[in-house]
Amino acid sequence: MNRAVRRHPLLLALPLTVAVLGATSLVGCTAVAGPGPEQDPALKSFYGQTLKWKDCGDLECARLTVPRDYSHPENGKTFVLPVAKAATADPDRRIGSLVYNPGGPGAGGVDDLKSDNGEAFGTKARARFDIVSFDPRGVGGSKPAVKCAEEDGEGEAEPLYPRTARDRAHALAGARATAAACVKGSGGILRQVGTEDAARDMDVLRAALGDRKLTYLGWSYGTSLGTSYAELFPHRVRALVLDGAVDPSLGWRERAMSQAVGFRRAVDDYADYCADVAGDSCPGRTPDEIADLIDGLYEQTADEPLPVDGDEYGVDARMVLDVVTTAMYGPEDDWEGLSHALSDAADGDGTKLADLASATEPTEPTDEPAPDSRRKARGDSAAPDNSDTAIVAVSCLDTPHPRTAQPYWNALGRADKAAGVYGTSSVTDELTCEDWPAGTQRPHKVRAEGVPPVLVVGTTGDPATPYEEAESLADQFPGGMLLTYEGLGHTAYGRSNACVTDAVDAYLTALKPVRSGATC
The missing domain is CATH 3.40.50.1820 (Alpha/Beta hydrolase fold, catalytic domain)
Structure with missing residues (x-):
């Protein structure tokens, strides 16, 4: 299994500045x-x-x-x-x-x-x-x-909060491997x-x-x-x-924390809404029960992935986080499906969580045209989805990041206190930028x-x-x-x-x- 591009928080955007040119x-x-x-x-x-x-x-x-x-x-x-x-x-x-x-x-x-x-x-x-x-x-x-060259080898799940020297070395190596693969795949355009x-x-x-x-x-x-x-x-x-x-x-640190706190609050809003409005479809009777269930899933899947029908890998903590945070974007569309998936996960079945995760994954970039049925539906062949690569490429270029790992580790404690796994994972996601081509903004x-x-x-x-x-x-x-x-x-x-x-x-x-x- 090839290691996927490291995911920054969804729809992440980082600071800009003004340069002198032209107009x-x-x-x-x-x-x-x-x-x-x-x-x-x-x-x-x-x-x-x-x-x-x-x-x-x-x-x-x-x-x-x-x-x-x-x-x-x-x-x-x-x-x-x-x-x-x-x-x-x-x-x-x-x-x-x-x-x-x-x-x-x-x-x-x-x-x-x-x-x-x-x-x-x-x-x-x-x-x-x-x-x-x-x-x-x-x-x-x-x-x-932009695109990233394939990385050989099976990906090992990374903790949402790398506490030990081994976890941090693994997270840093993965981030640097991703940066190297994207430099190899994209060449000089990463700076442009x-x-x-x-x-x-x-x-x-x-x-x-x-x-x-x-x-x-x-x-x-x-x-x-x-x-x-x-x-x-x-x-x-x-x-x-x-x-x-x-x-x-x-x-970079303030932006990561702002978004992490936003997601932490949104999950609390989901728990409140679910307990007050959704009733029987909710995975818990009270907001505290729902919040505890989600936090428990992070801990459980960090140690052992949830089983999934037809999938030998299962659902790990990173996948749970991606599903939960993605659902926070559209309450009217996504919260009911999340509730059903969390209820099944509480019973030990991660299949619905895996289905939700698959529904949001980008398609692999390819030069092959889309099938005729899709061209007819969309009016033209859909472009390859390189959003996972582009979100890192633009974000890392748009804002300065520390060029050594220690500032990221120093930020983890405050991130955990402010937003739990939403904070620590946001900081860890920024590690890719440590070894990325630097911008000037x-x-x-x-x-x-x-x-x-x-x-x-x-x-x-x-x-x-x-x-x-x-x-x-x-x-x-x-x-x-x-x-x-x-x-x-x-x-x-x-x-x-x-x-x-x-x-x-x-x-x-x-x-x-x-x-x-x-x-x-």
């Missing part, structure tokens, strides 16, 4: 308007390209060519990025394009748009905009895309898939779409991409919605002087991007507006209620401001 210059660490990059002779061909749209099922698809290295665009090396568009339902009232990123880092926007044809957006937004998304550089159908360059690509896309200014919505990691764009190109922003915010001022407060008012949406019970980060991000933007959704799950627009949809759509279409303290 902006820095004066006192503040981005200001300067000569546009389209005036640079080396970039002019990229900014002047025409997208050649063709039908791909219910959508239109095209490809965008961008330089791999914006500091040396003349060297001829490029990324070719898939782009998809769901045309406006009302062409006579069209405002322009609404570009979005679904999250990640590592989520491909093209397959996401194919999956629902833009139905995640409100009726008013779909009527006034072409809904557009793309696969960021290195992700999904990007050419080239950071969020700043993806934001520059988005400006090339804006120009190719024919829009003078960008209208953008980013969910989760997409808020990092939007923040970076606002810092690099503040005067080219028409409207930005950042839903499920990532605070760019947090360092640093945590910082937002620097986007001249950007128009930005709308930040925060969900009070968000596990992956806790509400406190939305509050902080809204405060960092000049004229930043915070819309609060009082609810559970990850992000709000497209999955919460009409109050959120109406407020976001009014901002996107008419630039209607959201009042201070607005709550849905």
